[in-house]
Amino acid sequence: GNVLPERTSSIEDRTLAGLLPDPSEFEPDVCASRNHQPHRKNYFQPSKELISRLRRYEVRHRECASQARNFFRTQKRGKKGDCRYVVWIGYSGLGNRLMSLSSAFLYALLTDRILLVDGTKHIGDLLCEPIPKASWLLPPEFTVEWLQALNESSPQRFRHLPNSTDGGGKLQTADFSYVQLTHTSDHRDESFFCDESQDHLESVPWVFMKTNNYLPPAYYFVSKFSADLAALFPDREVLFHVLGNYLFHPSDMAWEWITRFYRSYLSDRDRLVGIQIRTFHDSPLPHFAEQLQQCILNNDLLPKVVAGSVPKPQISGLRGPKNGTTVLMTGLDSYYFDNLRDYFLSGPTESGEIVAIHQPSHEGYQQTDIISHDLKAWAEIYLLSLSDTLITSGWSTFGYSAQSLAGIRPWILFRATDDKMPDTPCVRATLAKTLLGVRNWLMSLHL
Ligand code: GDP
Structure with a gap:
């Protein structure tokens, strides 16, 4: 038995009011923390829109995760309906990682991508797989060295490049994009949150994201995300709470x-x-x-x-x-x-x-x-x-x-x-x- 303040065993409870997939979809005996959800007195229920978006996401994730290995063969521009990905790169301390992981997942939900996770930093040892019958870990072909090459000087870095002749600028284009939103990023990296950038990224099948920030507040500034966000999270204050309860189950x-x-x-x-x-x-x-x-x-x-000093000390025995x-x-x-x-x-x-x-x-x-x-x-x-x-x-x-x-x-x-x-x-x-x-x-x- 488990003595954490457990929820009852009803499906409603075990799925956190529909937030999590039906428990029967997961392998039995895997991820005890999901099977023994603790009772959280302050749990906020997910919206109906979010629940249906998550179920759709899970289907898409199963379709696309197995094709991720093709990255090294084809990085062609995506056609509508093709699988598109956002890859979370582990960076900074664990609290930062949990924030950035939920930020990357929300980006996947908003852009119809699937989230893959850099497994080289043993995130897979800490967290259960959140999607039934599929993995969220990036295939091992993406080695530590390969991921490390995505850094400030990599040619795929997504940023707004100034153009001195007309005062305007252009977006860097590459077969895949590396988005870096860390404390050392500048406004050219932050152009990621502009409408024009998001339009551009739609045709880029692979977005690699390295951040130690909590990005959802900035997503509200992208025109095409804002209505969607309002429907998915009528109460924006509980966004991280809800996504965290969906994604973060201790291994x-x-x-x-x-x-x-x-x-x-x-x-x-x-x-x-x-x-x-x-x-x-x-x-x-x-x-x-x-x-x-x-x-x-x-x-x-x-x-x-x-x-x-205590006026009248209550001297008693060891039992109490x-x-x-x-x-x-x-x-x-x-x-x-x-x-x-x-x-x-x-x-x-x-x-x-x-x-x-x-x-x-x-x-x-x-x-x-x-x-x-x-x-x-x-x-x-x-x-x-x-x-x-x-x-x-x-x-x-x-x-x-x-x-x-x-x-x-x-x-x-x-x-x-x-x-x-x-x-x-x-x-x-x-x-x-x-x-x-x-x-x-x-x-x-x-x-
Ligand atoms: P932040 O730097 O405080 O924003 O939090 P992070 O979690 O991103 O990074 C701090 C890291 O330091 C943690 O991930 C741990 O590795 C370590 N750390 C900081 N505080 C504690 C603590 O209270 N307990 C443990 N076990 N580790 C801690």
Whole structure:
């Protein structure tokens, strides 16, 4: 048996209200995490349009995935109805990868392409295959070396090329396109989000995409995507939540780790509070530990410990009620964990409630592409997503991914700075990034 808060076994529940394909379409005994969907209190249902688009997508994926090997023989311009692909290239940390993977998948849905995934970074070891009777992994003919050759200087890089004579520009054309939308991209790469570029790409059968960004907000600026997006996602705030719940199911290896940890430390509780610490600093910052404590106490996220000396200590035996709050803390460092645990061991809480704090790992530093490291990162993102309340760190896609899977609005700690704590330690966020912020960026394109 599995002691995660499981959904019942009705088809409605096992498919997350129709989001996932019928379970009988998948091989039995594969992907326990999909077969034992945890109950998410804040699950948002998909629209009918999205459900039918996904079913259509799955059929198309089965038709086209097996033909992907032909890439090296034919890269001819596609005719209408031919298979067309978007290939996601693994880049950056795991939170970034989950964001970019859902961005690439949405691009596939909007452009009638199928998504293939660069398997050289063991994404296949972390996630289950999402499409029944087909694989989403790029065939092994696309070697690490071949994919690495797609970089800033590759001739297939898709960008708007300035033309000095008439002040206008042209789009780079090639048999396949390499789209690079990373933090080093410039406005010429970002021309990807212009109508003209999307018209052009329609006849390009293969689009390779490398990004560490969450692209859906920018898709709304492409005229031919916007009506479609409005129909597929009437509530744009839940877009990442819904796509994440469709795509990201822990592999059996990851699921074993998740359930082992959950059963050992998290199952015996009334409430689970997730805290994700990411400071982007190598050494511990005492004022950030203080900031976390202020955020918790100012907003009543955990019970307060009685201040000063306890007037009448309640000395009792070792037995006592086990219920209370469990805190799941994640971070690369154990400093913030020790600090918060010390606080809760320093005296009784005002309500008498027990607070138990656990941190699964403290890996020290980011070690992306080492499987045992990535496995813990994924397991922790997933475990955080089972929280009832979430506190995450600003600037971090690790926490953002957990928040989106959960469908809850977290408290976000302002990014840690070198020397002092901000006046406001944290704020309550919206559910997902929407258009704000992206607008300014797009307006700066001047294309
Ligand atoms: P971001 O850099 O915070 O936006 O998040 P990413 O997930 O993209 O990259 C950070 C990477 O550092 C993760 O993927 C992990 O490899 C590692 N990391 C950061 N925070 C944690 C943590 O709390 N737990 C674990 N296990 N790894 C972490």
